[in-house]
Amino acid sequence: MADSHAVTTDAIRRHDPHLRGFASDNYAGAHPEILAALALANDGHQVAYGEDVYTEHLQEVFRGHFGPRAQVFPVFNGTGANVVALQAMTERWGAVVSAATAHINVDECGAPERVGGLKLLTVPTEHGKLTPDLIDREAWGWDDEHRAQPQVVSITQTTELGSCYTPEEIRAICDHAHERGMTVHLDGSRLANAAATLGLPLRAFTTDAGVDVLSFGGTKNGLIFGECVVVLNPDAVRAMKHLRKLSMQLASKMRFVSVQFEALLTGDLWLRSASHANAMARRLAEGARGVAGVEIVHPVESNAVFATLPRDVADRLRKRYRFYDWDESAGLVRWMCAFDTTEEDVDGFLAALREEMGRG
Numbered sequence: 001m002a003d004s005h006a007v008t009t010d011a012i013r014r015h016d017p018h019l020r021g022f023a024s025d026n027y028a029g030a031h032p033e034i035l036a037a038l039a040l041a042n043d044g045h046q047v048a049y050g051e052d053v054y055t056e057h058l059q060e061v062f063r064g065h066f067g068p069r070a071q072v073f074p075v076f077n078g079t080g081a082n083v084v085a086l087q088a089m090t091e092r093w094g095a096v097v098s099a100a101t102a103h104i105n106v107d108e109c110g111a112p113e114r115v116g117g118l119k120l121l122t123v124p125t126e127h128g129k130l131t132p133d134l135i136d137r138e139a140w141g142w143d144d145e146h147r148a149q150p151q152v153v154s155i156t157q158t159t160e161l162g163s164c165y166t167p168e169e170i171r172a173i174c175d176h177a178h179e180r181g182m183t184v185h186l187d188g189s190r191l192a193n194a195a196a197t198l199g200l201p202l203r204a205f206t207t208d209a210g211v212d213v214l215s216f217g218g219t220k221n222g223l224i225f226g227e228c229v230v231v232l233n234p235d236a237v238r239a240m241k242h243l244r245k246l247s248m249q250l251a252s253k254m255r256f257v258s259v260q261f262e263a264l265l266t267g268d269l270w271l272r273s274a275s276h277a278n279a280m281a282r283r284l285a286e287g288a289r290g291v292a293g294v295e296i297v298h299p300v301e302s303n304a305v306f307a308t309l310p311r312d313v314a315d316r317l318r319k320r321y322r323f324y325d326w327d328e329s330a331g332l333v334r335w336m337c338a339f340d341t342t343e344e345d346v347d348g349f350l351a352a353l354r355e356e357m358g359r360g
Helices: 032-042 051-064 078-089 167-179 189-196 238-247 255-266 270-289 311-319 341-356
Strands: 073-075 094-099 119-123 149-156 183-190 211-216 225-232 304-308 324-327 332-336
Touching: 032 255, 051 073, 051 225, 051 255, 073 078, 073 238, 073 255, 078 149, 078 183, 078 211, 078 225, 078 238, 149 167, 167 183, 183 189, 183 324, 189 270, 225 238, 255 270, 270 304, 270 332, 270 341, 311 341
Parallel strands: 094 119, 094 149, 149 183, 183 211
Antiparallel strands: 073 225, 211 225, 304 332, 324 332
């Protein structure tokens, strides 16, 4: 077989590799160390559907971060991870309490309800964070046969609004839920960013805080594709492997998901990448605060910055650097940084922001 390093391709680069934006950390490419890991796993044959040596070793990698009871189930994407996890944690008559801003409620096209067959009970929050008191707005009626039964609390770390739960806040939620016979799911698409903010190991605000199951993100932190369902409390789930297949989340060539997570988590790549993205968001927020007419509206505790600015300014600025509206009626926009965002990227964006604000 030919040397893989000498292989050519008929594909054509169809984008400008120098183009930068602040719309999503999903816009970034793959980290070079992840690409190297994929090449390492590529040659030869391995058993399909997760019976490969990389997926087997991944159990050990995750247990090193989350404790000896952890079980990991690689899947294709974050919505799949959430749907599989929540299905495994609920009965057919079950409901999940979440923040109204939660990804499972806002950005998954009804998949938890339509595919997972469960009911979402949502509550308004400040900066996207649930509290025990807020949970109790929907955690009731267990004897009422007319009401979907609250069985799971789902939180997001970091939240969709960029805020970060402390370990004490997560422990209070878990204790509160467990006292009511409920379990806790954590959507961790940016869990590494939370660890970087808190300066703590991953298990300190997950396993040790009482979380039962989490969705662990990789795509937003330098992977090409792939997320994982991590079961921290095996007693909280049932039929995980069957539900993963039923939900179309069982990869045939799973080694290519697993080896990416091995590269991400065996050393400190996960923390280096998340720390850098967070630092670039802080730089962006600090610069934007100095621009008259721009307001930062949520805590900058991850790689997200939420700001308000005039509509016409946002429209002009977006033609130079892509980003998304968050609440169009309020003039609220979201700026995201990634592992490959540079100081020059941020400073160039801030210069454009100042220029457009100056035009009125």
